[in-house]
């Protein structure tokens with residue numbers, strides 16, 4: 001133990017800094033519907049305590065058989081009870097690599113966009129659930145019941161690349177959106 005003597009958790013008790021969780025994946029992952037999904041185990045580190053003393057729990061609501069947007073929710077707790085939480089967003093669907101959005105005329109215009117985007121939906125698709133995620137996986141916009149011709153204010157979004165997820169119920173279409181000013 002070198003210069004330090006550990007008496008139970010006495011030294012750890014001064015620790016007020018929670019562990020750090022690295023997901024080891026992007027914040028948002030896309031997974032083909034109907035195929036087995038195994039969450040990638042995160043790496044946990046702490047300012048003070050070794051990794052094997054940190055409790056890591058996973059709460060995942062992923063259902064690979066139902067198209068949708070799910071979460072792997074990780075909580076890491078060090079021996080002093082400092083807790084941190086990270087969430088991986090898991091999109092289950094037939095992904096746009098398999099079903100190019102252009103085939104369905106489901107997209108937003110213009111792209112690149114500035115202050116607004118307009119949603120275009122093919123005939124027969126009354127409405128979609130829409131979610132816009134930043135490059136680091138944060139959800140910056142989320143709304144259900146988006147109809148053809150809906151105009152969405154993007155003026156608050158910073159310049160950058162975003163992922164637009166449109167949930168049709170039977171599939172999720174993922175498209176890149178560039179915000180440019």
Ligand SMILES: [Ca+2]
Pocket residue numbers: 015016017018019046047048049078082
């Ligand atoms: Ca700590």
